[in-house]
Amino acid sequence: MKSPSAPTSECRSRGTTLWAIRSLLALLAIMWLCSSAIACGAKTASSKSGPKFDSDDTEVLTFGAEADPADRQAITALIDRYYKVAAAANGAAGCSLLDSLQAETMAEDYGHVPRLRGTTCAVVLSKLFTMNHREITSYLRKIDVLKVRVKNNRGQVVVWFGTPPVRLFIVHREQGAWKVDSLSADVMP
Numbered sequence: 001m002k003s004p005s006a007p008t009s010e011c012r013s014r015g016t017t018l019w020a021i022r023s024l025l026a027l028l029a030i031m032w033l034c035s036s037a038i039a040c041g042a043k044t045a046s047s048k049s050g051p052k053f054d055s056d057d058t059e060v061l062t063f064g065a066e067a068d069p070a071d072r073q074a075i076t077a078l079i080d081r082y083y084k085v086a087a088a089a090n091g092a093a094g095c096s097l098l099d100s101l102q103a104e105t106m107a108e109d110y111g112h113v114p115r116l117r118g119t120t121c122a123v124v125l126s127k128l129f130t131m132n133h134r135e136i137t138s139y140l141r142k143i144d145v146l147k148v149r150v151k152n153n154r155g156q157v158v159v160w161f162g163t164p165p166v167r168l169f170i171v172h173r174e175q176g177a178w179k180v181d182s183l184s185a186d187v188m189p
Contacts, residue, residue, distance in 0.1 A: 051146065051160045060156055063151060063156045064152075064155075065150065067148040071178070076145045078097065078171065079143065079145060079169055079171075080143060082094065082180050083136060083139055084140065086129045086132075086140075089126050089130045089133065090126070091126030091127070091128075091129065092122040094125045094129065095121035098183075099172045099179040100174060100179070104121075106125060107124050110124050115127065132184075139185075143161060145158070146158045153173040153174075155172070159185050165187045167185030168187075169182055
């Protein structure tokens with residue numbers, strides 16, 4: 001006979017699921033706060049003087065090699081297109097710009113979060129774009145790709161939105177086409 005105070009496996013499972021959901025929500029909140037505020041080690045620069053880099057940016061600024069003109073143009077167009085799609089909250093188009101692993105796991109990784117609930121990449125990404133619409137549209141008006149560096153099929157894109165901090169996008173080449181490998185531009189380290 002079970003002790004009335006002993007937790008059942010069903011209760012432990014619910015507790016684990018609740019913990020996972022809370023952890024994911026916290027991670028999403030931190031990601032968007034860090035990408036929208038001057039925080040998390042953001043660079044100090046005024047919009048008049050443009051971005052400034054310091055010694056801790058060396059790893060990013062020296063990654064691989066400067067992209068050739070064709071790759072730079074393709075990657076710059078990808079970043080611009082991604083923000084236009086995001087501003088329109090078009091999750092289906094957004095998923096087509098993500099690398100295959102991101103697109104495949106979007107619903108699995110984020111679809112159980114209450115505000116992002118969905119079973120497909122398109123539904124989840126549309127909700128994520130809608131939640132961050134104001135921020136996304138403000139970025140779209142001021143996007144400036146400063147540097148594009150590539151190494152094999154990986155790329156790092158340094159982006160300036162007119163105000164600090166400087167941001168970093170990760171891209172990946174799949175079957176000859178550049179794809180977004182990060183959902184948002186992260187604050188440079």
